[in-house]
Amino acid sequence: MDATEDTTQDTHQDTHQDTTRADLDAVLAAAHAAARPLARTAPGERADALEAVARALEGARADLVALAAEETHLPQARLEGELTRTVFQARLFAAGLRDGSLLPTRVDHADPDWGMGPRPDLRRTVVPIGPVLVFAASNFPFAFSVFGGDSVSALAAGCPVVVKAHPGHPRLSLATARQVTAALAAVGLPEGAFALIEGVEASKTALTDRRVRAAGFTGSVHGGRALFDLAVSRPDPIPFHGELGSVNPVVVTPAAWAERGADVATGWVGSLTLGAGQFCTNPGVVLVPDVDAFTSAVELPVPGPMLHPGIVEGFGAATSDLGSQPGVRTAVEGAAGPDGVAAQVFAVSAADVVANPHLLELEAFGPAGLVVGYSGEDELRDVLDVLPGQLTGTVQAGADDPLAAEVAALLAEHVGRVVWNDWPTGVTVSAAQQHGGPWPATTTPTTTSVGTAAITRWQRPVAFQGFPATALPDELKDRTP
Amino acid sequence: MDATEDTTQDTHQDTHQDTTRADLDAVLAAAHAAARPLARTAPGERADALEAVARALEGARADLVALAAEETHLPQARLEGELTRTVFQARLFAAGLRDGSLLPTRVDHADPDWGMGPRPDLRRTVVPIGPVLVFAASNFPFAFSVFGGDSVSALAAGCPVVVKAHPGHPRLSLATARQVTAALAAVGLPEGAFALIEGVEASKTALTDRRVRAAGFTGSVHGGRALFDLAVSRPDPIPFHGELGSVNPVVVTPAAWAERGADVATGWVGSLTLGAGQFCTNPGVVLVPDVDAFTSAVELPVPGPMLHPGIVEGFGAATSDLGSQPGVRTAVEGAAGPDGVAAQVFAVSAADVVANPHLLELEAFGPAGLVVGYSGEDELRDVLDVLPGQLTGTVQAGADDPLAAEVAALLAEHVGRVVWNDWPTGVTVSAAQQHGGPWPATTTPTTTSVGTAAITRWQRPVAFQGFPATALPDELKDRTP
Numbered sequence: 001m002d003a004t005e006d007t008t009q010d011t012h013q014d015t016h017q018d019t020t021r022a023d024l025d026a027v028l029a030a031a032h033a034a035a036r037p038l039a040r041t042a043p044g045e046r047a048d049a050l051e052a053v054a055r056a057l058e059g060a061r062a063d064l065v066a067l068a069a070e071e072t073h074l075p076q077a078r079l080e081g082e083l084t085r086t087v088f089q090a091r092l093f094a095a096g097l098r099d100g101s102l103l104p105t106r107v108d109h110a111d112p113d114w115g116m117g118p119r120p121d122l123r124r125t126v127v128p129i130g131p132v133l134v135f136a137a138s139n140f141p142f143a144f145s146v147f148g149g150d151s152v153s154a155l156a157a158g159c160p161v162v163v164k165a166h167p168g169h170p171r172l173s174l175a176t177a178r179q180v181t182a183a184l185a186a187v188g189l190p191e192g193a194f195a196l197i198e199g200v201e202a203s204k205t206a207l208t209d210r211r212v213r214a215a216g217f218t219g220s221v222h223g224g225r226a227l228f229d230l231a232v233s234r235p236d237p238i239p240f241h242g243e244l245g246s247v248n249p250v251v252v253t254p255a256a257w258a259e260r261g262a263d264v265a266t267g268w269v270g271s272l273t274l275g276a277g278q279f280c281t282n283p284g285v286v287l288v289p290d291v292d293a294f295t296s297a298v299e300l301p302v303p304g305p306m307l308h309p310g311i312v313e314g315f316g317a318a319t320s321d322l323g324s325q326p327g328v329r330t331a332v333e334g335a336a337g338p339d340g341v342a343a344q345v346f347a348v349s350a351a352d353v354v355a356n357p358h359l360l361e362l363e364a365f366g367p368a369g370l371v372v373g374y375s376g377e378d379e380l381r382d383v384l385d386v387l388p389g390q391l392t393g394t395v396q397a398g399a400d401d402p403l404a405a406e407v408a409a410l411l412a413e414h415v416g417r418v419v420w421n422d423w424p425t426g427v428t429v430s431a432a433q434q435h436g437g438p439w440p441a442t443t444t445p446t447t448t449s450v451g452t453a454a455i456t457r458w459q460r461p462v463a464f465q466g467f468p469a470t471a472l473p474d475e476l477k478d479r480t481p
Numbered sequence: 482m483d484a485t486e487d488t489t490q491d492t493h494q495d496t497h498q499d500t501t502r503a504d505l506d507a508v509l510a511a512a513h514a515a516a517r518p519l520a521r522t523a524p525g526e527r528a529d530a531l532e533a534v535a536r537a538l539e540g541a542r543a544d545l546v547a548l549a550a551e552e553t554h555l556p557q558a559r560l561e562g563e564l565t566r567t568v569f570q571a572r573l574f575a576a577g578l579r580d581g582s583l584l585p586t587r588v589d590h591a592d593p594d595w596g597m598g599p600r601p602d603l604r605r606t607v608v609p610i611g612p613v614l615v616f617a618a619s620n621f622p623f624a625f626s627v628f629g630g631d632s633v634s635a636l637a638a639g640c641p642v643v644v645k646a647h648p649g650h651p652r653l654s655l656a657t658a659r660q661v662t663a664a665l666a667a668v669g670l671p672e673g674a675f676a677l678i679e680g681v682e683a684s685k686t687a688l689t690d691r692r693v694r695a696a697g698f699t700g701s702v703h704g705g706r707a708l709f710d711l712a713v714s715r716p717d718p719i720p721f722h723g724e725l726g727s728v729n730p731v732v733v734t735p736a737a738w739a740e741r742g743a744d745v746a747t748g749w750v751g752s753l754t755l756g757a758g759q760f761c762t763n764p765g766v767v768l769v770p771d772v773d774a775f776t777s778a779v780e781l782p783v784p785g786p787m788l789h790p791g792i793v794e795g796f797g798a799a800t801s802d803l804g805s806q807p808g809v810r811t812a813v814e815g816a817a818g819p820d821g822v823a824a825q826v827f828a829v830s831a832a833d834v835v836a837n838p839h840l841l842e843l844e845a846f847g848p849a850g851l852v853v854g855y856s857g858e859d860e861l862r863d864v865l866d867v868l869p870g871q872l873t874g875t876v877q878a879g880a881d882d883p884l885a886a887e888v889a890a891l892l893a894e895h896v897g898r899v900v901w902n903d904w905p906t907g908v909t910v911s912a913a914q915q916h917g918g919p920w921p922a923t924t925t926p927t928t929t930s931v932g933t934a935a936i937t938r939w940q941r942p943v944a945f946q947g948f949p950a951t952a953l954p955d956e957l958k959d960r961t962p
Contacts, residue, residue: 036894081598088597106934108913116569116910117562120903124913124934127893129926213919232713236869236920239927388717397952405952408945412608413517417944420952422601429597432589432605434944438694439717445610445941446720453587453605453942460926461934463898463915464889471878471886471901 017170018199024206030192031131031160032211037190039128039158042474043103046156047094049187053147054090056183057083057176064175068141071169073305078275079142086142089149089429093156096452101431102156105475120466123476126459128158129239130213133206135227137218138168138307139278145169146176146196149429149450150216150241155193157458162195162212164203168308173198207231214239214458218280218449220365221245221440228443241457242443243436245363246391247284247370248424251380251407254289255398256421264396265297268369271423273343276303277367278311281392281424284369285360287383291331291347291373300334300343303367311365312339318364319344325359327352331371343367350374350383357386361440377403381410389438389445390415392424414438416448498651499680505687511673512612512641513692518671520609520639523955524584527637528575530668534628535571537664538564538657545656549622552650554786559756560623567623570630570910574637577933582912583637586956601947604957607940609639610720611694614687616708618699619649619788620759626650627657627677630910630931631697631722636674638939643676643693645684649789654679688712695720695939699761699930701846702726702921709924722938723924724917726844727872728765728851729905732861732888735770736879737902745877746778749850752904754824757784758848759792762873762905765850766841768864772812772828772854781815781824784848793820796847800825803843803851808833812852824848831855831864838867842921858884862891870919870926871896873905895919897929 019027041049057064065079072079096102103126111119132154137144144150151161165173177196184193197206206212207230215231215238217224224242231240252264271283288294306312323330327348334343346369353359353372362370374380384407387393393411397404397420404420411418416437417427427435433451436442442449447457469477500508522530538545546560553560577583584607592600613635618625625631632642646654658677665674678687687693688711696712696719698705705723712721733745752764769775787793804811808829815824827850834840834853843851855861865888868874874892878885878901885901892899897918898908908916914932917923923930928938950958 039894085597091596106913108909108911114909114911115572116566117907119909119911122909122911122913124915129919228713228718232709232718237709237713237924238920239925408948408952412943412945413520416942417946418948420945420947420949422947426598428589428595428600428603430589430595430600430603432587432603432944434605434942436942438610438941439719443718444720446937448942456927460919461897461915461917461929462893463913464893464901465898466901466903467889467899468901471889 019197019202021205024197024202027162027195027197028131028206028209028211031162031195032192034160034190034192035128035130038160038193041158041189043097045187046158047097049184049189050090050094050152050156052183052187053180054087056179057087057147060179064172067172067175068169071172072141072307074141074275075304082140082142085429086147089143090147090152092429092452093152093455097156102452102455103475107476122463122465123467123472124461124463125473125476127462129458129460131160131162131211132458133203133212133215134161134163135203135215135217135219136163136166136173138166141169141172144218146173147180149454153454154216154458157455159458160193162197162206164206165196165198170198204230208234210236212238215241216449216457217242219244224443239457240443241447241449243280243449244440244442245361246280246437246441247360247363248281248390248392248394249285249287249387250283250394250396251411252286252288252396253398253401253404253407255401255403256396257289259398261293262297265294267423269298269300271425272369273301273303273367274425276306276337276341278307278365279425281427283394283424284363285372286369287350287372287374287380289374291371295331295345295347295371298332298345300332300345302335303337303341303343305338306341306366312341315341315364315366315368318362319368322346322362322364322368322370325362326356328359328370341366345369345371347371347373350379354382354386357388360386361388380407384410387414389441391435391437391441392417392419394419394422394424397421416441500678500683502686505678505683508643508676508678509612509687509690509692512643512676513673515641515671515673516609516611519641519674522639522670524578524581526668527639528578530665530670531571531575531633531637533664533668534661535568537660538568538628541660545653548653548656549650552653553622553788555622555756556785563621563623566910567628570624571628571633573910573933574633574936578637583933583936584956588957603944603946604948604953605942605944606954606957608943610939610941612641612643612692613939614684614693614696615642615644616684616696616698616700617644617647617654619647622650622653625699627654628661630935634935635697635939638936640939641674643678643687645687646677646679651679685711689715691717693719696722697930697938698723700725705924720938721924722928722930724761724930725921725923726842727761727918727922728841728844729762729871729873729875730766730768730868731764731875731877732892733767733769733877734879734882734885734888736882736884737877738770740879742774743778746775748904750779750781752906753850754782754784754848755906757787757818757822759788759846760906762908764875764905765844766853767850768831768853768855768861770855772852776812776826776828776852779813779826781813781826783816784818784822784824786819787822787847792846793822796822796845796849799843799845800849803827803845803849806840806843807837809840809851822847826850826852828852828854831860835863835867838869841867842869861888865891868895870922872916872918872922873898873900875900875903875905878902897922
């Protein structure tokens, strides 16, 4: 997976399709009206709904992939895999609803001898937070878009979902939304359970509407920050879960370098340039003991076409900014692809990074990387000390490498996922996944946007005190033994 | 427990004791320096530390309670009970650290057949979020102050804690902090693990300092909102967990009224005026089928002394505001206590509340309540529909009362804890507790500030991918069978 860092998310204009004020109001009214009936569905009904959408998307696979290829320029095999991932993800949440693992409860029976004084019977469950606004990303037209992780986790929690379509794939967004809407209606979910809106203004209006109770976003730091600011400045602030920027540093230890330096360089380039570098887990920074030797081992491929012109433009600006920072030099430049975009590798010393840690926030969304040369373990530690929050950090370790374990522990202070002798691109969807990290990686560092734990973002705990069984929610009733 | 709604929290001046810029910088530097060693303590070491503080506070019980009584005017028995609660709470977190229940992990072994493609070995644990700034409350000088729930849960998570003392009990704060600091040092925790600061300006500076990574607050909507705004407007926004206002509505169903109306009225007055009404779970609003009959059954006690003059002043302003709202009339007024404060009960119709839902946000921190008369089930539902977020909601039900179950379900849409045939004051500390709710009850509706689940506010998940056992955190290693 991985999610877009498209800097055009909040500025792109596609006025001819923008949702009108009146239509938006109808969408929000329907979402609000759907909140209660959706909250009262049984978990199995929501599982049925997610599986119905999964079947519908599978059924429309050929058409959807063709549309996606046309609008995003991503290769068919990649899009097929992404749709598989998307359908799998929906089914994984459905399974977690059926087995109860996604609906945590806790029962404390009354205890007259509780140490602070008698304890009443107290039972906690989770309820949906209410209508959720989802901002779709451009770089995963299925897995992080209309029926991506945010939408699926929010629906699983029982929240109505309003998706702001990404203008990078408008027709695919509409086609996907039609499948979702029809499938949800067929299993009897309320009409307002799902809707698609278009346009920046409509999305901002929705974000500040009191009927919207939480939001999920995947995109750039710039765009995400602007929306976060709107969400928290409401008269009634709401949770805004933004997955923003990351340079996903890779540390190559001296032992790893000595044992398999060329393979590491090749592996890094592969991960850096995968999908023309349009992944938020793209390892944009690599720390190595010998810059010249490392960059000599780098061979850059010709990038495929980018998602859309805005990304080409943003990449040009970002690489130009990066290249003009103190101490930064161009080390390797590849040949240009169909958009005129060439993969680029810059180099800088660890000392220059420590003097200008801002360098570690300059994400160039695309096939560009920064090689940081460290001249000893202390200098390596100094760089890790100034590392801003990241989605991932990777250590390339030798066979017997105590430094690597130390580096992993230091990376864990700043990142959501630490990868050992592998690459950060390719994010599995599972229960143990953590896709998040301290600012600027995300706005909410205690949550994840990938994996089944993503559902907790939309679940509000409620405790019931002293209730008779007849009035308790089903999941809180004592089981007959 | 329950926490202060003291509106003076962010305006009170006690300049002679304010922490200086230089001292604050030293405190924050020490907290920052302590973050790594504290994060690396074993859970058992942190449990030892919490228990050491608990023993120290027990050892100093007589002195601390005497100081608290002097500074807060709360009765000795209440303060004794609160200290017991505080010590119990620390031990409960310690127990959760020892048995592992507060440190959730998840292991997904590698799976070549995972439905979206081969899954790497992925294991998730939690790490401390970093130094936490705690704003102490005035109304619980032990349980929500220097070593209250926020401090204990953050230390349990492994976070250094900086507490902003509440000016309502400065000497007690200092005396408590001395006990905490000495006990933590005695068990070998780093010096910066805990510190006390004083003064509004120092706390604002700390809140915007990049070394502070999260904050916990208990107090008024006004004060909490100002601090929330500071926290989220930082260049690097941080989580701000504010427990703010609540009117904690009670619904008396017609059946409950018919069966035991006088008892319900007496119970309500008891909960409303407990501790001079200085509880954030104080049931400030009660919905009844017959206002006149209900208020006739109300007998108001003479309030004891309030916590401090700022609360007396705030109560006067709030009751005056409440009494001047459209349709609101004074129904019962008690005799004045030592501060000149009299308990007051106002009355209003459900129709006037629906026309002016703002009424349900007018919390008067003290012994004042609003009786809302509803003239039928639909009118009752209309009021519940416009209810802002609350910490608690209570239903007083009859013996066979389907409406009560419906009301409980409606309350659950707006509150963190629903109480059945009991009263909301008195909040037990346990695993199932949920003390929180949608805005304006809190700033983070998916979290709790009471109960062991409060620790999750300070825990950041981190996943480890493809790690050899030697480099994994202990808690993620495979157990030998």
